[in-house]
Amino acid sequence: MAKIPKRLAPKKYIENKDSETPEREGTKGFNRRDFLKTAAVVGGSALIGSYATASASKDLSGWPDRYGCLTDLTKCVGCRSCEKACNEVNNLPKPETSFDDGSVFKEKRRPTAKAYTVVNRYKNPKDEGTPIYRKVQCNHCNEPACASACPIHAYTKTKEGAVLYDPEKCFGCRYCMIACPFYVPAYDYESALEPKIVKCVMCYDRIKTGGIPACAEACPAGTITFGKRKDLIKLARKKIAETPDRYIDHIYGEHEAGGTSWMYISGVPFEQLDFPTNIPNRPIIEETKGFLGAVPVVFTVWPALFGMCYAALRHRETMEEDKDQNSKKGVEK
Ligand code: SF4
Ligand code: SF4
Ligand code: SF4
Structure with a gap:
């Protein structure tokens, strides 16, 4: 070596x-x-x-005033409107199956060159009839x-x-x-001679001009809140404090890997939703x-x-x- x-x-x-x-x-x-x-x-x-x-x-x-997103996993209904919006705003190729097709939930997916965000389904240990959905994209680490x-x-x-x-x-x-x-x-394996890495950019062009990420805008359930990261942390703490039965006391991304701009709150422990929980609370x-x-x-x-x-x-x-x-x-x- x-x-x-x-x-x-x-x-x-x-x-x-x-x-x-x-x-x-x-x-x-x-x-x-x-x-x-x-x-x-x-x-x-x-x-x-x-x-x-x-x-x-x-x-x-x-930067202290940087933006971020807070995904409330207790609200997500798995409609994949966020995936569709991301596909459209980034001019990505149309998927082989429609965004209404629930068969995609049979396997756990990761973001790809054709889908910068994906939603996965998990069993809910508290309520078998109500699955938990988790949206995945770049977390925009600090x-x-x-x-x-x-x-x-x-x-x-x-x-x-x-x-x-x-x-x-x-x-x-x-x-x-x-x-x-x-x-x-x-x-992006399709560009053999011009290989490129691709990922979510938090809809940078939109947020630079006062807009919000397309996925957050498209979500019908209000799952994704866009705002200043420091305000999102306050909001998450408030939600957890006011409804402790609904949420576990943890904001994923507040500290993980030194903190991320995209954070999550959940009703079940994050390890049950495939979040990496063994990473240090300091920059990688x-x-x-x-x-x-x-x-x-x-x-x-x-x-x-x-x-x-x-x-x-x-x-x-x-x-x-x-x-x-x-x-x-x-x-x-
Ligand atoms: S290291 Fe952080 S910012 Fe970079 S691609 Fe991974 S999640 Fe996104
Ligand atoms: S913020 Fe990221 S995941 Fe959401 S629509 Fe924009 S590029 Fe896609
Ligand atoms: S985050 Fe919103 S748009 Fe995406 S699957 Fe969940 S409820 Fe639907």
Whole structure:
């Protein structure tokens, strides 16, 4: 197994004065092409390790007024209107079965490249006739492990709370998939030469313009409340205090993995609904290096894959450059 490089100086998120969204120090203007060019000189696997560790930081504290969502699992009726709204707002391919088809509940699903959110059904230990439904999507961590693991900083934690990714930077290494404690980022296998990670972005364009996430808007049961994270925590505490028979005394996401922007309250223990409950109440960032190091594929198979991807992308870029030059010559004639 390749040696894990020594940790580099931590990077901090900073307000980017030229842009609405913050960037990490030292990454402005650094794109996939730069990465690939540099990788060709330095050597793929070593560089990947260096950037992965450079991204791991103790200082990704986010912004105090950031937004979030609170999902009240006692209200969800499993109608999947949220899935439908997400599909439409993100222009995703239509599913093979309609959103009214309850057969999807036979198995537990995870978000995919074609569905950024999914709803799963669970037995209700308190009432067999009334199942519990759980909506799953990116939890928009305060200090996202996906961002810390990404070798080329394709992820950004925005001051609004949403965790975004830049498909132009992503080159499909899938470090983020391994690092995410909630198994969220999905791989778009249909783009073989232009592989991309995809996930929920908390409807960032909508919330930036004063709207709310499409799934929250579409929910007929009022299951999802959008607002400032700190207000959502107060609301959750109030609900739990006022109706202790309805809720367990736990806001999932208040502290898990260092806190998330998308949080949940429930009538049954979260482990009964497949929430990971063995993750630490601190950012996963500090765990990421060790976690990645424990996955041999990252440091053994990956460099070979990197070489193949790099060759394919370079070939494609060369073709594009040739095409550009030829078309310029055509114009000049
Ligand atoms: S849930 Fe996973 S993909 Fe979403 S921000 Fe957290 S680490 Fe990243
Ligand atoms: S916030 Fe937007 S992208 Fe995320 S699950 Fe809801 S509709 Fe989909
Ligand atoms: S739209 Fe609301 S009630 Fe329907 S499945 Fe989604 S979260 Fe549950």
